[in-house]
Amino acid sequence: MTLRVVIVDDEEPARNRLRELLGDCAGELPHLVAGEASNGVEGLQVVTAAAPDVVLVDIHMPEMSGIEFARHLQVLEKPPAVIFVTAHDQYAVEAFEVNAVDYLTKPVRAARLLAALKKAAHGTRVTRGVLERIDPQPRRHLSVAERGRVILVPVADVIYLRAELKYVTARTRDREHLVEESLTQLEHEFDALFVRIHRNCLVSRRFIRGFERGVESEGEAGWSVLLEGCEEKLPVSRRQWAQVKPLAKGHA
């Protein structure tokens, strides 16, 4: 079976070098370079088109780090194995060691590359949980799987996140997306951007336009949040009002 490989690195010479080394390994491990990308966003498209078994990912890339890219891959039904490549990142390397995630250091040696590919061919996978531990930085995007593709939703565009039965709805100006993550985790990760207004709802601080005393909820008049770019008024629970109230001052 031929192993399908995709290379994602923002530096052209680095991609060239990996291709050369892959060529050197071809005798021992038949494979095919199924695609290349110079950033994470492009990488997700290439991966969905090329359906690789393994992705070689540089960690330091503009816009989207290699680790965030790998996290988005995990929404695919059959995510490819990921091998991280880094020039020098002490923190990432320590995290890889601790979590037994495979990585290569630049300059990459052919023998190391071969060993990592063989391991990946046997189906070793990283899990979401491990990736979160490796890079606790908040992501820039949420990812949603749609008909075998990965749709990226910039976190900065999300107006609110609301827990439904099985999913979390992420509302942007244009549409709603269903995200397969827990609200508690999202709240934890995007603490700086979102505020919880209700047991089942987080609202982006940037989109809060004001507050309105209105609709009866459970027999009592409560407060609702008015949002930028969205007609809905979301109720603030009495329990959360104490936390949300300070935000209201700026809008009064």
Next chain:
Amino acid sequence: MQSIRQNDPPDALPDFRNLGVISRVLLGVNALALLFAFARSRGISEFVERLAEIASRLEPVLLAAIMVLYIASPYFRRLPYRYGLAAVLAVVLAIAAALSPLLTVGGSGGWREALWGAIYAAFCAGSLAWYFYLRNRAFSPVISEARLQALQARIRPHFLFNSLNAVLSLIRKDPKRAEAALEDLAELFRTVMADNRQLIALGDELSLCRQYLNLEQLRLGERLRIDWQVEPAVEQVLVPPMLLQPLVENAIYHGIEPGASPGTIEVRIGRRGDRLHLHLSNPYHVDYQHRQGNRMALANIRERLQLHFDVEASLATRVHEGRYEIDIVMPFRAAS
């Protein structure tokens, strides 16, 4: 690389043309005068009277001595420390002895006044010489320490490994370019590992930066743009070595690498009066400020500027219209 003996090796005379040194001399001598006046008076009014009397006899001698030392400083500093010190003391004593008789009330002083003037002057000059000697001793380990620290901080391992990787990628297809790149890399590390305590000509630092940028251009390609505006007259100015390279490296690390689209690094260097102005700017990415290492390089350069130029050099940073800017002002001293 050209190096010039202008820095302070251990046990050197202070540079009497340095604003910091001059102000320390003025403050030190006047503080001694205050103490003296205080010790010899019993009340406020007597203290004020004493102080006025001392000042009238002290300040002209002090100012004259500073003026002569300002002129003579380069010559004295070329002498071995002991002879230099003796020369400074001789000059100060001579001035004090010559001026003191003229400054007594009525201008009728004789050899007694000259003698007392010389004794006071010897006391002041001796105390200051001791002070500068200790200060020099206290700061010298800092120079080597800062240098060591700098060796670690200056060139990021990140850069070394990425460059080696870029060179490896060239070896099969373009061996000529790979050779040139390795030569640049060798030159860069030769400088980094050299004794970096001596001031060097700015032209040398600039060519080092160009070699460094060649290497970065290799892997970043189109994404890296550099806009140089360097007045030709500044090539011979003396600057601390590795003054610009770490800043350019920072500019790439924080300003170019995190950007998906091409970014420009601007370097402007020029003379304004007796000052050298260096201005460096790069695109500012708010989201990438967690990348480490910036403050260390800046603190390092600030410290070295202070060691070399004391209060006469400054380094300021700011974020302005989406760009991160660094401004360095330092004395314009050409290599002789």
